[in-house]
Amino acid sequence: MxxxxxxxxxxxxxxxxxxxxxxxxxxxxxxxxxxxxxxxxxxxxxxxxxxxxxxxxxxxxxxxxxxxQASKVRVAQVDRSRLDKSSLSASLERYASDWLHVISSDTSIALNRVAIAHAGEEKRNLGAIVLENGRLAMGRRLKPVLLAGRDAGLLEFDDAEQAFRTFFGLVARDVQIRLLLGDRLKPTDAEIGQDAADATRQFLALYGARNGAAKSGL
The missing domain is CATH 1.10.10.60 (Homeodomain-like)
Structure with missing residues (x-):
């Protein structure tokens, strides 16, 4: 229900x-x-x-x-009329930082462990709940930002889902699976901030449009 x-x-x-x-x-x-x-x-x-x-x-x-839990991963609003590389990067970086804070929390680890333990069981659908309201919902919230970046000539991609999955991988890396398997990894705020910045820079290197640099003045 x-x-x-x-x-x-x-x-x-x-x-x-x-x-x-x-x-x-x-x-x-x-x-x-x-x-x-x-x-x-x-x-x-x-x-x-x-x-x-x-x-x-x-x-x-x-x-x-x-x-x-998913609402704690905030998506900064972007002004399509004035979107440039700097504001797009800031939006993605904030999203990545929030995401890393959430997935590394004790509550998120516990929630995902329970969901995985009962994934596919007919009478226990927490796995489906976590998938639909977590990963899939967050994708639906970030894709409009990616599409705005493409419309502004800052990004190049054919498939928004594929672009999001790439960003997901760059942000999460092996952090979540290590935590789920019991690694006592405790990233500091500074480390999370650096990881978010690195993931954003890597994503823009992969998907940044050549004409976007000229448009943004960078």
Missing amino acids: QSALEISGDEELTERQKDVLNAVLRLLVEEGDRLTMTAVARRASCSKETLYKWFGDRDGLLTAMVQW
Whole structure:
């Protein structure tokens, strides 16, 4: 069942709803796939009736949690009329930095481990929830920026999905799989910032249009 809440950013959540989702994230780290609505209600000090009203059911609650995590990866708005290489690079770099912060968090690691453990099982569809509201949703949010860059003559590509997948690979590299397998990798803010800048520079080297440099004055 789809969540009763459609979350694209913190502004759509009340502080009480944020408290509930924080409780879900903590329980997920502690309990893994044993998370229940009863446990969430107890931890968040609210009734199960309230949870069902807000989220529909356990799958709806998990969907809202994944959407909330994904909303932390922000996509900076770009002005198509004044888009240049500098502003495009800044938008991509911010996105990459947010992405690395999210995937390296304890809650994201716990969530993905549970999702992978039950991927493909008919009665446990957290894998599908994470895929649809995480990776696929973030792709849908960034592709308009990539297309704006192409329209402005800054990028060259035929397939926006392929371009996004390349950017995804440059940003994530082997970080996520290492974390999922138990590597105690703890990147600092400075390291994440450098990795985001490197991934953005590499992406622009691969997809940057030759006439984009002239248009942007760079």
